Amino acid sequence: xxxxxxxxxxxxxxxxxxxxxxxxxxxxxxxxxxxxxxxxxxxxxxxxxxxxxxxxxxxxxxxxxxxxxxxxxxxxxxxxxxxxxxxxxxxxxxxxxxxxxxxxxxxxxxxxxxxxxxxxxxxxxxxxxxxxxxxxxxxxxxxxxxxxxxxxxxxxxxxxxxxxxxxxxxxxxxxxxxxxxxxxxxxxxxxxxxxxxxxxxxxxxxxxxxxxxxxxxxxxxxxxxxxxxxxxxxxxxxxxxxxxxxxxxxxxxxxxxxxxxxxxxxxxxxxxxxxxxxxxxxxxxxxxxxxxxxxxxxxxxxxxxxxxxxxxxxxxxxxxxxxxxxxxxxxxxxxxxxxxxxxxxxxxxxxxxxxxxxxxxxxxxxxxx
Amino acid sequence: xxxxxxxxxxxxxxxxxxxxxxxxxxxxxxxxxxxxxxxxxxxxxxxxxxxxxxxxxxxxxxxxxxxxxxxxxxxxxxxxxxxxxxxxxxxxxxxxxxxxxxxxxxxxxxxxxxxxxxxxxxxxxxxxxxxxxxxxxxxxxxxxxxxxxxxxxxxxxxxxxxxx
Numbered sequence: 179x180x181x182x183x184x185x186x187x188x189x190x191x192x193x194x195x196x197x198x199x200x201x202x203x204x205x206x207x208x209x210x211x212x213x214x215x216x217x218x219x220x221x222x223x224x225x226x227x228x229x230x231x232x233x234x235x236x237x238x239x240x241x242x243x244x245x246x247x248x249x250x251x252x253x254x255x256x257x258x259x260x261x262x263x264x265x266x267x268x269x270x271x272x273x274x275x276x277x278x279x280x281x282x283x284x285x286x287x288x289x290x291x292x293x294x295x296x297x298x299x300x301x302x303x304x305x306x307x308x309x310x311x312x313x314x315x316x317x318x319x320x321x322x323x324x325x326x327x328x329x330x331x332x333x334x335x336x337x338x339x340x341x342x343x344x345x346x347x348x349x350x351x352x353x354x355x356x357x358x359x360x361x362x363x364x365x366x367x368x369x370x371x372x373x374x375x376x377x378x379x380x381x382x383x384x385x386x387x388x389x390x391x392x393x394x395x396x397x398x399x400x401x402x403x404x405x406x407x408x409x410x411x412x413x414x415x416x417x418x419x420x421x422x423x424x425x426x427x428x429x430x431x432x433x434x435x436x437x438x439x440x441x442x443x444x445x446x447x448x449x450x451x452x453x454x455x456x457x458x459x460x461x462x463x464x465x466x467x468x469x470x471x472x473x474x475x476x477x478x479x480x481x482x483x484x485x486x487x488x489x490x491x492x493x494x495x496x497x498x499x500x501x502x503x504x505x506x507x508x509x510x511x512x513x514x515x516x517x518x519x520x521x522x523x524x525x526x527x528x529x530x531x532x533x534x535x536x537x538x539x540x541x542x543x544x545x546x547x
Numbered sequence: 548x549x550x551x552x553x554x555x556x557x558x559x560x561x562x563x564x565x566x567x568x569x570x571x572x573x574x575x576x577x578x579x580x581x582x583x584x585x586x587x588x589x590x591x592x593x594x595x596x597x598x599x600x601x602x603x604x605x606x607x608x609x610x611x612x613x614x615x616x617x618x619x620x621x622x623x624x625x626x627x628x629x630x631x632x633x634x635x636x637x638x639x640x641x642x643x644x645x646x647x648x649x650x651x652x653x654x655x656x657x658x659x660x661x662x663x664x665x666x667x668x669x670x671x672x673x674x675x676x677x678x679x680x681x682x683x684x685x686x687x688x689x690x691x692x693x694x695x696x697x698x699x700x701x702x703x704x705x706x707x708x709x710x711x
Contacts, residue, residue, distance in 0.1 A: 273580075304673040305599050312603040315611025319583070322618055326576070338622065341615050348611070365675060 181207050184297040207300055211289055220437040221251035227490045234494040261426035266329060269423060273327035278424070278431040281320035285435035287313045288442045293367045295455050295474035296467075306367035307359065310446065311352055314401075317439065318344040321410070321420050324432075328423035336419025339501065340403060340410035346508045347400040347407075353516035354394035357523050358450035361387060361534075371454030376461050379453035383534035386522035391451040393516050395485070398443040400504070402436065405493040409501055444485035445478075452481050554595055561588030579617040586610050597671025600678055 179187075182203035189195035225240065225248065232239025240247030265274055291306040293299040303309050318341045325337015359365060361383050362373040374380055381391045400407035411419030421432045448454060455474035462473055499507065530538060565584035572578040586609040593602035682690045 303599070305603050305675060308600065308603045308607075308675075312607035312611065315607055318615055319610060319618070322615060322622075323580070326618075326622055334622070338619070341619065345612065345615060 179297045180299055180302040181297060182300070204300075211300060212286060216286065216289065216438055217255075217434070219441065220434045221255055223437045223441070223486065224254065224433070225251040226487075227493075230487070230490045231494045234491070255430070258426060258430040263426040263428065264423075266423050268329045270327040270329065273323050274423075275428075277320050277324035277327055278428045279320075280323065281317055281435050282431050284313050284316035284320065285438045285442075288439070291367050292442065292445045293371055293449060293454060294478050295471045296368070298471065298475060299368055302366070302368055305365045307355055307370070307446070307450070308365050310367075310442070311348070311355065314439070314442065315344070315348060317435070324424070325420035328420070330423050332416040332418070333420050333422045336410045336416045336422070339416075340420055343403065343407065343410060343504065344401055346505060347397045347512075350393055350397040350508065350512040350516040351401055353513070353520055354390045354397065355446070355450060357387065357390040357516070357520045358394075360520065360523050360527060361532075363532075367449055371449055371456070374453045374456055376453070376456045376459055378534055378536050379451065379456070379458075380534075381451040381453075382536060384523060384526045384530075386519040386526060387451070389515060390519035390523070391447065393512055393519065394451070395443075395447055397508070397512050397516075398447070399489065399492070400508070402439045402443055404436075404440065404489060406496040406498050407504060408498060409504060412498055440486060440489055441482060444482040444489070447485055448478060448481040452485075454478060551595060555592065558588045558591035558595065561585075561591065563588075576618070576621050579614070579621055582614055582617070583610060586614065598674055599671075600675045 182200055185207070186198070186200055186203050189198075228250070229239040229247070231237075240250035243249040243253045265271055288310050290300040291303055291310050321340040321344070322337045325333045325335070325340070328334070358370070358380055361380050362370045364370060364373065370380075380387055382388065403410050410416075411421065416422070421429055424432060455478045457473075457477045462470055465473070533541070562585050565581040565588075568581040569578045569585070572581065586605060589609075590602045590605040593599075593605060
């Protein structure tokens with residue numbers, strides 16, 4: 179059941195809320211997700227990233243606004259909102275405006291199929307993960323347009339690099355996702371999580387899935403243009419890449435969607451490989467629904483945020499790749515590895531009749547799983 | 548007119564208007580970009596027909612792949628977005644005739660093909676697993692032929708890109 183349907187059922191007997199149609203609930207859920215989760219989360223993520231960067235580089239990081247600088251992200255957001263919105267005189271005005279819109283559209287639309295908990299998914303599509311791949315592939319279009327419309331050499335180069343990089347790394351990402359789909363046998367995000375359990379995370383299903391999880395994470399890092407793969411915005415070569423000419427709110431959208439995309443990657447890794455909302459070794463499916471759902475959200479968010487922290491850790495410790503090294507890594511390392519994982523998992527599924535390592539061990543020891 | 552009809556006409560407009568812009572816009576970048584709307588409209592029509600997998604594929608392949616390749620080609624070509632792109636009058640008659648012939652054929656076949664239409668009020672069933680079954684049983688030969696064609700194109704592209 180999706181979140182709007184769940185809420186409609188929940189409030190069915192209430193005097194005013196009960197008569198609202200389903201699309202009204204959907205609208206409210208979308209607005210709620212955007213304003214209560216996406217925007218604040220991106221803001222806090224920026225603050226945490228700056229703090230971690232400070233720690234790693236033996237600096238203090240933001241420390242002026244509020245205790246430990248914790249209100250810094252609100253100040254940043256206000257500053258960006260109030261800043262003058264500049265469109266360069268020689269830029270292609272229409273495309274310059276459309277580009278952040280496309281990026282926001284595809285970045286935010288990905289959140290529709292993220293399963294935070296049972297019944298906590300905006301749209302329970304039966305092609306969930308495939309929809310996510312399709313809709314996030316539009317980001318490349320926004321970046322390339324933004325780079326071109328700015329009428330600036332750095333921006334154009336950045337946009338071209340971004341598009342080439344995203345199109346290339348989509349191949350290993352999609353193959354790794356396909357490997358996980360092979361194990362669970364469904365594209366539905368909720369079903370993918372339900373097919374796992376506290377004892378059977380997909381990542382431990384077989385050795386190939388273990389590799390595929392890492393290949394996915396690395397390739398997805400590159401797809402989100404994060405360091406060490408941030409050559410589209412390599413500051414030392416391209417000023418700031420495709421967003422050089424952007425300022426104020428439009429720049430904020432580029433920034434916001436970058437963090438939103440990072441969270442989507444971590445959420446997808448959690449769903450596909452790390453058991454989604456199932457905590458390790460503790461079965462909470464027996465608890466009552468009002469108790470279970472918040473717990474599941476907490477478990478899911480913990481896993482996703484831990485992955486996000488790893489992403490930040492990588493960003494501030496590793497140097498940047500060169501363009502040719504990046505493409506070499508994609509086509510000569512990640513793509514063959516992901517193909518090997520896909521084939522290996524397929525053979526494993528045929529050989530052991532779909533049973534993973536935990537189940538095989540249970541059968542060997544004679545336990546009922 | 549049912550809600551489905553209304554949505555069909557909306558999607559049809561979303562397909563047709565950008566397609567017209569694509570043909571007549573003097574700036575080739577805008578012409579290519581206007582396909583963005585067309586591709587989405589077609590995806591919408593697929594959704595209306597209950598073809599969920601095809602709709603997502605449409606967005607993935609056309610918007611995420613082909614449109615980006617078109618923009619790449621336009622941006623990497625020198626002096627392609629000038630005003631001179633569409634003024635050669637002599638080359639307009641033959642393509643128009645060919646286009647009209649193609650349109651005639653399409654209309655004829657659309658009108659003469661017996662469409663197996665049964666409208667129900669039930670929600671459409673998921674198509675993904677059935678598509679997979681059919682592709683690997685009844686339609687295996689076309690599927691493999693398409694794979695060989697793509698592989699040949701891939702190898703060809705590598706050879707072209709490698710030649711000094």
